[in-house]
Amino acid sequence: MSDTALFPLSEEHKMIRDTARDFAKNEIAPVAAEHDESGEFPQATIKKMGGMGFMGIEVPEEYGGAGMDCLSYVLALEEICKVDAAHGVIMSVNNSLYCHGILKFGTEEQKKQFITPIASGKAIGAYSLTEPMSGSDASNMKSRAKRDGDFYLLNGVKSWVTSGPVADYFVVFMMTDPEKKAKGISAFLVDGKTPGVKRGKKEPKLGIRASATSEIIFEDCKVPAANRLGEEGEGFKIAMTVLDVGRIGIGTQALGIAEAAYEASIAYAKEREAFGQKIGEFQGIGFKIADMKTRIEASRLMVYNAAMAKERSKTTGERFSLQASTAKLFASETAMFCAHAAVQIHGGMGYSRELPIERYFRDAKITEIYEGTSEIQRLVISRAELGLR
Numbered sequence: 337m338s339d340t341a342l343f344p345l346s347e348e349h350k351m352i353r354d355t356a357r358d359f360a361k362n363e364i365a366p367v368a369a370e371h372d373e374s375g376e377f378p379q380a381t382i383k384k385m386g387g388m389g390f391m392g393i394e395v396p397e398e399y400g401g402a403g404m405d406c407l408s409y410v411l412a413l414e415e416i417c418k419v420d421a422a423h424g425v426i427m428s429v430n431n432s433l434y435c436h437g438i439l440k441f442g443t444e445e446q447k448k449q450f451i452t453p454i455a456s457g458k459a460i461g462a463y464s465l466t467e468p469m470s471g472s473d474a475s476n477m478k479s480r481a482k483r484d485g486d487f488y489l490l491n492g493v494k495s496w497v498t499s500g501p502v503a504d505y506f507v508v509f510m511m512t513d514p515e516k517k518a519k520g521i522s523a524f525l526v527d528g529k530t531p532g533v534k535r536g537k538k539e540p541k542l543g544i545r546a547s548a549t550s551e552i553i554f555e556d557c558k559v560p561a562a563n564r565l566g567e568e569g570e571g572f573k574i575a576m577t578v579l580d581v582g583r584i585g586i587g588t589q590a591l592g593i594a595e596a597a598y599e600a601s602i603a604y605a606k607e608r609e610a611f612g613q614k615i616g617e618f619q620g621i622g623f624k625i626a627d628m629k630t631r632i633e634a635s636r637l638m639v640y641n642a643a644m645a646k647e648r649s650k651t652t653g654e655r656f657s658l659q660a661s662t663a664k665l666f667a668s669e670t671a672m673f674c675a676h677a678a679v680q681i682h683g684g685m686g687y688s689r690e691l692p693i694e695r696y697f698r699d700a701k702i703t704e705i706y707e708g709t710s711e712i713q714r715l716v717i718s719r720a721e722l723g724l725r
């Protein structure tokens with residue numbers, strides 16, 4: 337949200353942040369509660385976000401993107417998530433889980449065909465890794481891709497696919513050589529209109545209800561071998577590399593939710609009176625505000641730091657898993673902490689659907705679960721620090 341001494345923002349950064357802030361206030365805020373209530377995918381606003389260049393911020397202009405840096409992406413996403421985390425995750429998945437992997441590992445043809453419609457906002461992308469029996473243990477998948485001449489036949493069920501019911505294109509991970517376990521996984525780019533791609537049931541969710549999540553079922557889905565992303569057996573590495581970027585996005589989403597909960601709490605604490613004074617004057621409320629602010633400031637530094645590490649990796653090729661996982665872990669726990677405190681500060685009004693506070697509370701929880709639970713982030717961080725595998 338704000339300029340910090342560690343991350344002084346350029347004019348370009350301020351411009352994208354302010355543009356996203358205005359867009360979120362004028363276009364998303366009026367419809368956020370309605371979409372949360374109905375669970376209907378916000379097609380109209382997502383289309384407009386595409387037109388604004390928000391769906392492929394780091395994608396070079398030649399592939400339909402905005403050609404900006406990772407900090408620009410994070411600044412814009414933070415503003416969108418402050419207003420609505422559901423719009424935020426659709427934006428995050430398009431930018432990171434979908435576009436980033438193809439940009440990094442795709443051929444020129446694949447970039448033109450599979451990134452351009454997504455980055456320009458004409459279509460929606462999705463990432464299919466998780467299966468009904470393998471979430472955290474991602475490499476333990478049952479789905480199979482079998483080579484058949486110039487094609488692969490894809491069979492299996494993917495679950496918890498963000499934007500699954502509406503996505504036009506998918507990055508899909510399937511086992512091509514089960515004996516090799518993680519090294520037997522390959523990645524494929526699949527057009528959602530390909531025969532054999534079926535949309536499964538839409539998940540009824542606690543939060544981020546306007547983002548559509550579903551199973552995707554592949555039944556003898558014939559995909560050209562030219563649509564394989566990377567080499568055979570390289571799929572798990574691609575999935576993990578892409579998740580490092582995705583985790584920066586979810587850290588940003590969590591930061592946005594925490595900030596929204598905090599700002600609402602400040603306003604309420606200054607206005608609401610009890611026992612003859614503003615409730616903010618009670619230490620019990622003031623200390624909550626102080627703890628929220630401290631954790632938000634730390635989260636913001638960690639998320640921006642991860643974005644800068646990702647930016648540097650474009651030239652150094654260095655991994656930024658540690659920065660991404662620490663930022664995601666801390667920011668998601670901050671989102672839960674702040675949303676919980678905001679409900680408490682608002683009392684009955686925090687529990688009422690008349691205010692967005694209870695939505696922040698419901699939305700915050702998913703940030704501790706998807707794109708790697710907090711337990712998985714702790715595993716990634718501790719393994720890296722202890723030099724373990």
Ligand code: CAA
Pocket residue numbers: 429463465466471472473474475496497498518572573576577579580655657705706707708709712715716725
């Ligand atoms: N970057 C590059 N390579 C990586 C990597 C990374 N971040 N992480 C692991 N690898 C490589 C390893 O180096 C290793 O390769 P080598 O053998 O050549 O060294 C290989 O991948 C296997 O790694 P591990 O032995 O560490 O694998 P593991 O089976 O122990 O699993 C894990 C590691 C961290 C637990 C991983 O499975 C994981 O992150 N699980 C969580 C999955 C997840 O986040 N799922 C969310 C899906 S998306 C979603 O939520 C829905 C949505 O649409 C938003």
